[in-house]
Amino acid sequence: MxxxxxxxxxxxxxxxxxxxxxxxxxxxxxxxxxxxxxxxxxxxxxxxxxxxxxxxxxxxxxxxxxxxxxxxxxxxxxxxxxxxxxxxxxxxxxxxxxxxxxxxxxxxxxxxxxxxxxxxxxxxxxxxxxxxxxxxxxxxxxxxxxxxxxxxxxxxxxxxxxxxxxxxxxxxxxxxxxxxxxxxxxxxxxxxxxxxxxxxxxxxxxxxxxxxxxxxxxxxxxxxxxxxxxxxxxxxxxxxxxxxxxxxxxxxxxxxxxxxxxxxxxxxxxxxxxxxxxxxxxxxxxxxxxxxxxxxxxxxQTLIQGDEYLPVSIDNFDSTQLQLCWNFLRNPKSGDWSLDERPGWLALHGSATTLNDIGSPAFIGRRQQHFNCTSSTFLSFNPLREGDEAGLTVYMNEHYHYEIALTYDSKIGRKVIFRRRIGSLWKIELEAKVKGSSIILGLDAEPSTYSFYYAEPNGEKIPFGAGECSMLSTEVAGGFTGVYFGLYATGNGELCSVPAYFDWFEYTQQ
Missing domain, CATH: 2.115.10.20 (Glycosyl hydrolase domain; family 43)
Incomplete structure (x- = not known):
């Protein structure tokens, strides 16, 4: 055939x-x-x-x-x-x-x-x-x-x-x-x-x-x-x-x-x-x-038409093991993540290690495999002190990554932030106060741009920052790897005061 x-x-x-x-x-x-x-x-x-x-x-x-x-x-x-x-x-x-x-x-x-x-x-x-x-x-x-x-x-x-x-x-x-x-x-x-x-x-x-x-x-x-x-x-x-x-x-x-x-x-x-x-x-x-x-x-002429193996687009974290698409950065610490602690959720216990470090942060990620795709997650996280942070990252390496995350501000309470790390430069470009401890974080990827958004439960999507794909490319960031979409938590130099729970993660090719 x-x-x-x-x-x-x-x-x-x-x-x-x-x-x-x-x-x-x-x-x-x-x-x-x-x-x-x-x-x-x-x-x-x-x-x-x-x-x-x-x-x-x-x-x-x-x-x-x-x-x-x-x-x-x-x-x-x-x-x-x-x-x-x-x-x-x-x-x-x-x-x-x-x-x-x-x-x-x-x-x-x-x-x-x-x-x-x-x-x-x-x-x-x-x-x-x-x-x-x-x-x-x-x-x-x-x-x-x-x-x-x-x-x-x-x-x-x-x-x-x-x-x-x-x-x-x-x-x-x-x-x-x-x-x-x-x-x-x-x-x-x-x-x-x-x-x-x-x-x-x-x-x-x-x-x-x-x-x-x-x-x-x-x-x-x-x-x-x-x-x-x-x-x-x-x-x-x-x-x-x-x-x-x-x-x-x-x-x-x-x-x-x-x-x-x-x-x-x-x-x-x-x-x-x-x-x-x-x-x-x-x-x-x-x-x-x-x-x-x-x-x-x-x-x-010689290839048979095999079954097309489509990866599961949504992971509800209902299994006792992570799906095979997920990876850790380096050797994970067993206490940093769990699928048993809250059944049906991924629990991440943020450590002092951050995405900027050459270490093993509380992180799981899957490869970006398509130019046009979307990725989103439902996060339940009630940070109690400044430095507590959990969210969704677009990650190339410790020097080049973007985040949309939930964190805490002693003046206004819980807030969502959008941050870009490009080489030695990093900046929180947007921040907004949010009411509850549950939030949907997501991104839309196109060949040249990542567009981020958040939504409170049952609320509308709120556009929240963008970043160039080229800034996370091998030509800029170096190395031999590719971009990951990851879930993470960190205490930014200290242990996070509370765990972050992720109910689901979705990746869809467009």
Whole structure:
């Protein structure tokens, strides 16, 4: 059956560095999470187009230590592979080192980390037909740039052979994100080059042996949108998969920048996961998309029409566990949040930590995945002292975020505020007295603007401030992540005097 669809991300929002594997008719995919927890979400699909999150690989502190982790550090570039009945996910916690975890079921709890004495980042695993297993990754701090490889014992994580430089790339800076494949007896080494910005690209080399020597494709890069006006930019960091029917596909990251007239391009949704077909040239090289470019529309003869997994638009916090879309900043403190304290509500106990700190505030957030969307929440909060604060944030990192929140003023009592934090500058731009302790806080997102509002129960929406999306973009704020919509509470340097209760949270694509 033929399927035609726009070349939009198959997993929209901040889901970068995709890696996948096939098990029979099922496909599983993981992405990077950096300083957010739980770490490394895992998705399932039957057709490569429709993906549903089924869990996380890193769900407990023994697997994921993010204390003091600066924004955009933490866990980078996972690789997912399946071998002899086990799934393996290998990654680097850049604050600590590289490790892998394994599980017999992808949605089930994963093992404790097996740490690997391995330099560099972006480790990948390759299980060869003769039983040998190889680890590949980037250069260490004192090594010439390029992709290095050793054999590894998967029972212990012990490196069995000396590191060997396989390939220095095609000449682009930052060769990284390697994946090894064996196709028709040849070994193919596919990597990312050019940095994960607008010069990002995918290149490939091949050899008769996993040790090389590797010969670069004369038509490199095999995927790049650099120096083009394509609506999707920074394409790179790809992984290949072959479907049951023999067809080949690539999943890779890209960004969708918004053009601001006379200013430039900005992207704030983060690096997203895209899909493109792969063909093989007469010379035996993979060709991604239309001669290394994505087309605006893709017609695929081989994909089945899978079920479209639509995330729940409203969370009433009726479950005993958070939905899989929610994340914490770094390792959460168990006493800062609860779904049991007031059944049907999310309770946040504000700590001294704020959204401006490199710490773990009382915060849960979900990715903004669409340019045009709305988000709102019902908050019950009765602050008793100045400094008590709870609300809704649009959050890029500790230096760039917007809030609409309920707080306390000793002169007028409860009030709603709108605040913007841009770098070292921050300002409460609007404030208004409110009568009760219950309030609806919300925002409407468009490609270039966030518009905020509040409403008292059974009252009308009151517009209450706006902020540019570009100020929360990677081009301004830096880093490798994307915007989150979050619920939070803080005592701004002290413990909050009362808990904040959130009855529901709604996210709707427009």
């Amino acid at each position: 033929s399927v035609t669809f726009l070349q939009e991300p198959v997993i929209p929002g901040f889901y970068p560095d995709p890696s996948l594997c096939r098990v029979g008719s099922d496909y599983y995919l993981v992405t990077s999470t950096f300083h957010y927890s739980p770490g490394v979400p895992i998705f399932h699909s039957r057709d490569l187009v429709h993906w549903r999150q089924i869990g996380h690989c890193l769900t407990r502190r023994s697997q994921l230590v993010l204390d003091g982790c600066r924004s955009s550090l933490g866990n980078w570039a996972p690789t997912l592979r399946y071998h002899n009945g086990k799934f393996y996910m290998i990654t680097t916690n850049v604050n600590i080192g590289s490790f892998y975890v394994w599980s017999e079921k992808p949605e089930a709890p994963w093992s404790d980390p097996v740490w690997v004495d391995w330099l560099g980042i972006d480790p990948s695993l390759f299980f060869d037909e003769d039983g040998r297993v190889y680890i590949t990754g980037t250069a260490g701090p004192e090594e010439p740039v390029g992709i290095y490889q050793s054999e590894i014992d998967m029972e212990t994580g012990k490196i069995l052979t000396e590191r060997r430089l396989l390939w220095s790339g095609s000449g682009g800076h930052a060769p990284e994100g390697p994946h090894m494949y064996r196709v028709d007896g040849m070994y193919y080494l596919m990597i990312a080059e050019g940095g994960t910005e607008y010069g990002h690209m995918v290149t490939i080399a091949r050899a008769n042996s996993p040790y090389g020597p590797f010969e670069g494709n004369p038509d490199n890069p095999i995927l790049s949108h650099r120096s083009t006006n394509h609506s999707i930019q920074a394409t790179g960091h790809a992984d290949l998969v072959q479907m049951e029917d023999g067809s080949w596909w690539a999943l890779f990251l890209g960004i969708r920048p918004v053009s601001v007239p006379f200013v430039g391009r900005y992207h704030h949704l983060g690096r997203e996961t895209f899909l493109a077909p792969v063909t093989w040239s007469a010379e035996g090289w993979p060709v991604i998309g239309d001669q290394s470019k994505m087309t605006e529309r893709l017609t695929a």
